[in-house]
Structure formats: C-alpha cells, structure tokens
Amino acid sequence: MYVAIAEGDMHEDHSWKLNFDGASNAVGNGVGAVLISPNGYHYPFTCKLDFDCTNNMAEYEACIIGIRAAIDHEIKVLEVYGDSALVIYQLKSEWETRDPKLISYRKLILELIEEFDDITFHYLPRDENQMANALATLASMIKATENDKRTLRRLASDYVLDGEVLYKKRKDQVLLRCVDVVEAKKILEEVHDGVCGTHANGFTMARQIMRFGYYWSTMQGDCINYAKKCHKCQIYGDKIHVPPSPLYVMTSPWPFSMWGMDVIGPISPKASNGHRFIFMVIDYFTKWVEAASYANVTKSAVSKFLKKKIVCRYGMPERIVTDNALNLNNSAIEKVCSWFNIKHHNSSPYRPKMNGAIEAANKNIKKIVGKMAETYKDWHEKLPFALYAYRTSVRTSTGATPFSLVYGMEAVLPIEVEITSLRVLSELKLDEAEWIQYRYDQLNLIEEKRLKAIRNGQMYQRRMMRAYNKKFRPKVFHEGDLVLKKILPMQKYFRGKWMPNWEGPYVVKKAFSRGALILAEMDGKSLPNPINSDSIKRYFT
Incomplete structure (x- = not known):
C-alpha cells in the first residue's frame, strides 16, 4: 500500500469527503481512494490487489480501504463518492445485492460505518472522479522494471511542466502546449473545418497544429481519422480510377449470337441530309458491324433496324447488350425482344468498358469517317465505305477480317480490280463449275477459321486481363456498408x-x-x- 499525506490537521469538525475507484483489467487489479479534508487537503491511498477479482469486487475493495483509512484517522463525519452506481445504490439499500461475491463486501462495510456519527453515499460520474480513477489504474499496473523506468525517464525528459501547464519540447527546443481530449477536439474542428479551415488531409493538419504550438500524444492519428471521416472531404474527394475488381470478359459462342448496340452523336455539323446520329451494332464473335444514319434515333427506328438488318439478315440472336438510353430501352424494343425470344442486357450507367466491343467499333468508325469526309457534311455518304473498310481489316482480337469470318473468303477490294491481283487472275481462269466447287471448299473450311478466331480471341482477352489485373486493388463491400x-x-x-x-x-x-x-x-x-x-x-x- 502507498499512502501520501499532505501537511495539515487530520481532525476537523466539518465533514470529510472520500472518493474511491477500483480497476480490474488484463494487466492487474488495483484500488485507489482519496480523502479530502474540509480545508481542501488531499490524502491519496493506492493498493495493488494480488488476487483475481471482478471490477465490482475491486470497487468494493476501494471503498473499504478508504473507509478504514478514515476510521484510522478518527474521522466521524464522512461523505463517500464513487463512480460505481451498483456499489453506491447497494450500500444505500436502494438496489438488492444478489451476487454472492458482493454480499460479504456489503456486510463488512455496513459494520464499518457503525464507527461514524454520520456517513452518506453519493454517486459521482466518472469524469468527476478522475483522481481516484487514476490512482486505481496506476495501482493495477505491474511493477516497472529498471529498463521500463529508464524508458519512462527518457520519454519524460522531452516534457516541461510550468505550473499546471505541460509542454512538449521539440527537437529545435520550441515548446508545444499539451492539451487534453476536449481541447484537442476543439483544435481539430477549428483547424480542419473552422472559419479559416482548409479541409487539409491528416498529415498536413498535424503539422499545422504543431506550427500553432499545440501537441498531444495521438495527434497525427487523430488528425488522419478526423479528416477521413469529414463529410465534405469525402464528397469532394478525387474520383478513383484504380479498378476495384479484376477484369471479367464476355464471349460469344458463335457468329451472330450476341450483338452490342450504341449510338454515335449528336454530330455537328449535320449531314447534308439533316442526319445527326449514327446507330451502330456489332457482332461479338466476328466483329461484323452494321450501321445507319438518322436525324433522330427513335425507338421506332431502333426496332425496325433490329428486325430488318439483324434478324432478317443474320437470324435471331440470343442476346443484345445496350446502355441505359431511353431509345434503346422502351416498350417497342421489349416487344421485339419478346417476339423473337431475345435476351436484353443493360450495361452499368457511364461504364463503357461493360460494352467495350461496340465502344471500340464506335471509335474506329468515327476515325475512318472523319478521314474520309471532305466537306464535313458528306459523312453520311462515306459511312457505307467506312463500314466496308472496317469489315475488310484484320481485327487484333480475332486475327482475321470480319468479312472472312462471315463469308469464308476475303472481299475483293477495288484496287484488286483496277490493278489485277494474282487472286483475281486465278479466279478469272476458273469456269463456273470449278468456281462453285472452290467456294464449297472455302465454306467447308470456314469452321476451322472460326475456331482459330476463337483461340485468338481467348489469347487476346487473356493478355488484356493480365495487363488490367496488374492495376486493380481489391475493394469488397458487404450488405449494410x-x-x-x-x-x-x-x-x-x-x-x-x-x-x-x-x-x-x-x-x-x-x-x-x-x-x-x-x-x-x-x-x-x-x-x-x-x-x-x-x-x-x-x-x-
């Protein structure tokens, strides 16, 4: 037991006060009590408990040590204060004592209070019982080793106590005032989002506060947490471009089973025929592109395009993928899809990579048309030639031209007719029966060409996935977040x-x-x- 006695007369006619508190934690168990004389002198008592006990038992032990100290000093009038509501109200007989471990404690205290002329018990909030709480916590701690003492002295050498104000000494010998929890919270609010607050990040805040002359031990962590939880900082935060999940690819099992749809426009200036939009579709397997220009891409125009240029030419697709535009999501489109048993899927809003094939085709067609256009209003006339050029160019993802994957042969280009190529010359020498047989052979081998395109597509997608997945940082969300x-x-x-x-x-x-x-x-x-x-x-x- 440790007892610190201040100078002064222990015997006074007026009432004394006793503040007590107990602590039970993983480190150990301890009690603390403070006797306060009518003149304001403080007499602290601490004791470490060498047996296992609950926190309520520690509170009773603290109350007993304080009352016994008062009896030893022949105090007759005493006011007892504690922050344990259970102990106080049990001693006042307002609460029933049911725990067998606490019944003997209560019985002992009731015997001890017979030594007093007048004794009362009062509940005190923990914030107003800090001294006894600190004593109990200190008493519960394990005995410091010599190494711990040296460490504590070394840490204490960085602090200066001037009266009741504690200062932290910086490396350049500048003193920073140490503040408590309430003052630290007020400083955080003022520096971060006060009248002159800049909503700076946590690290910058900590440096600003030190420049202003304040310090507390958890300052940088508190600044980071405060800035991280600031609502304004969160909604005005930079957009995140790092992908939160790996890349998942979409594949089409066979030609014309899945189509992507999108609209280019509005295009300015208008075409000479008044058209401002290009409606485009692409087959995910062959990369074959169909497109048409319109003054306005209405739901009627889309449904007619879907029926005439897709279903009637290439058969009924299994599914179509579009964005969330109203002209691609309406009753007319749903009616066509229901009629031909087509599944309609939507990509996430403003997420072009969800329907990447059509977005890439849009980009390429715009480049080709832009370079072909001469007066910037004749682009609608150049659109069929741009489609022809796109269909006869080798696509990196398949390793073949869309035309060859659809028809089993390469298209004859205008230059091959103007300057006769070897392929054209060899076909000119064939009679009709031989040419027909030659085409049959090409069509019989088209499946091999398409299977090769599938392998090329899979390898291309694997390369894209490896490059994309190097950048992603996992970000998982759960229900309720x-x-x-x-x-x-x-x-x-x-x-x-x-x-x-x-x-x-x-x-x-x-x-x-x-x-x-x-x-x-x-x-x-x-x-x-x-x-x-x-x-x-x-x-x-």
Whole structure:
C-alpha cells in the first residue's frame, strides 16, 4: 500500500469527503481512494490487489480501504463518492445485492460505518472522479522494471511542466502546449473545418497544429481519422480510377449470337441530309458491324433496324447488350425482344468498358469517317465505305477480317480490280463449275477459321486481363456498408462549378459476386439500377 499525506490537521469538525475507484483489467487489479479534508487537503491511498477479482469486487475493495483509512484517522463525519452506481445504490439499500461475491463486501462495510456519527453515499460520474480513477489504474499496473523506468525517464525528459501547464519540447527546443481530449477536439474542428479551415488531409493538419504550438500524444492519428471521416472531404474527394475488381470478359459462342448496340452523336455539323446520329451494332464473335444514319434515333427506328438488318439478315440472336438510353430501352424494343425470344442486357450507367466491343467499333468508325469526309457534311455518304473498310481489316482480337469470318473468303477490294491481283487472275481462269466447287471448299473450311478466331480471341482477352489485373486493388463491400456514389455527368446538380464528385451516403442493400451492387437510400428506398463497385467508395463515420 502507498499512502501520501499532505501537511495539515487530520481532525476537523466539518465533514470529510472520500472518493474511491477500483480497476480490474488484463494487466492487474488495483484500488485507489482519496480523502479530502474540509480545508481542501488531499490524502491519496493506492493498493495493488494480488488476487483475481471482478471490477465490482475491486470497487468494493476501494471503498473499504478508504473507509478504514478514515476510521484510522478518527474521522466521524464522512461523505463517500464513487463512480460505481451498483456499489453506491447497494450500500444505500436502494438496489438488492444478489451476487454472492458482493454480499460479504456489503456486510463488512455496513459494520464499518457503525464507527461514524454520520456517513452518506453519493454517486459521482466518472469524469468527476478522475483522481481516484487514476490512482486505481496506476495501482493495477505491474511493477516497472529498471529498463521500463529508464524508458519512462527518457520519454519524460522531452516534457516541461510550468505550473499546471505541460509542454512538449521539440527537437529545435520550441515548446508545444499539451492539451487534453476536449481541447484537442476543439483544435481539430477549428483547424480542419473552422472559419479559416482548409479541409487539409491528416498529415498536413498535424503539422499545422504543431506550427500553432499545440501537441498531444495521438495527434497525427487523430488528425488522419478526423479528416477521413469529414463529410465534405469525402464528397469532394478525387474520383478513383484504380479498378476495384479484376477484369471479367464476355464471349460469344458463335457468329451472330450476341450483338452490342450504341449510338454515335449528336454530330455537328449535320449531314447534308439533316442526319445527326449514327446507330451502330456489332457482332461479338466476328466483329461484323452494321450501321445507319438518322436525324433522330427513335425507338421506332431502333426496332425496325433490329428486325430488318439483324434478324432478317443474320437470324435471331440470343442476346443484345445496350446502355441505359431511353431509345434503346422502351416498350417497342421489349416487344421485339419478346417476339423473337431475345435476351436484353443493360450495361452499368457511364461504364463503357461493360460494352467495350461496340465502344471500340464506335471509335474506329468515327476515325475512318472523319478521314474520309471532305466537306464535313458528306459523312453520311462515306459511312457505307467506312463500314466496308472496317469489315475488310484484320481485327487484333480475332486475327482475321470480319468479312472472312462471315463469308469464308476475303472481299475483293477495288484496287484488286483496277490493278489485277494474282487472286483475281486465278479466279478469272476458273469456269463456273470449278468456281462453285472452290467456294464449297472455302465454306467447308470456314469452321476451322472460326475456331482459330476463337483461340485468338481467348489469347487476346487473356493478355488484356493480365495487363488490367496488374492495376486493380481489391475493394469488397458487404450488405449494410455505408458508401458514396459517384455523381454521373447525366445528373442535374444545382451547385454548378462547385459540384462535388460524390453523393450519399447510401447503404449497400445487396452485393453480387462480380462487383455489382444494389444501393438504398438512408430511408430504405432502393435505387432503380444496380451499380458497379468502381463507381462507389466507402463512407466513414
């Protein structure tokens, strides 16, 4: 036991006060008590408990040691204060004592209070019982070794105590005022988002606070956590371009079984016939492209195109993939899909890589048409030739031309007729029967060519996956997580130039296997469309 006695008369006519507290933790068990004289003198008592006990038992032990100390000093009037509601109200007989371990403690205290003329028990919040709490915590600690003492002295050498104010001494001998938890919170709020706050990141905040002359031991970690949880910093945070999941590829098993659809435009200036849009489709297997120009790509135009230029020419596809535009998602399109038993899939909003084949074809067709156009208004006349050029060019992903994968032979180019090529000359020498047999042979071998294109496509996709997956950083979300959603360009936001990059928070309602998520607002209302994980980020509170 350790007892510190301040100078002064222990015998006073007025009431004394006793503050007690017990501590039981993984390090050990200890008790602390403080007797306070009517003149304001403090007499602290600490004791380490060498037996296992619960926290309530430690509280009773602290109360007993304090009362016995008061009895030893012949104190007759005592006010007892503790932050354990259970102990205080059991001693006041307001709560029933049911734990067998505590019954004997209560009985002993009731015997000890017979020594007093007047004794009362009062509950005190923990924040107002800090001294006894600190004594109990210190008493519960294990005995420091010589090495621990040297370490503590070395750490204490960096601090200076001036009256009641503690200062931290920097390496350049500048003193920083040490602040408590309440003051630290106020400093964080003022420096980060106060009147002159810059919403700086955690590391910058910590350096700013030190420049202002303040310090506490967990300053940098507290700054990082505060900045990370700031709502404004989160919604105005930079967009994330690092992929959160590996690349998953889509494959088409055979020609014309899966088509991708998209619209190029509006194109300015208009074509001479008033057209402003190009509607394009691409077969995922052969990379064959069909396209037509329109003044407006209406749902009627799309449904007619789907029936006349896809179904009637190449047969009924198994599925089509489009974005979320209204002219590609409406009752007319759904009617056509239902009629021909076609599955209609949508890509995630503003996620072009979801339908990458048609996006790549759009890019290439725009380049070809742009280079062919002469007056910038005749592009609609050049579109068929651009399609012909695209179909007769070798595609990297298949290692063959779309024309050869569809017809089993290469197309004859205009230059081969103007300057006769060996292929044209050899075919001219064939009579009709021989030419027909030659075409039969080509068609019989087309399956081998298509199987080779499949192998080339698989190897190409593998290369793309390896390159893409080198950059991705896993980001997994679970049901109930709070997230922010990227604000898409199509959304109207009234803050104009000061528009944030993210909105929310939202709650993850359902998480699927390949990064797709269904989000809900905080009131439980689900968003209409699923969203990919690369368009959201975690929200910290």
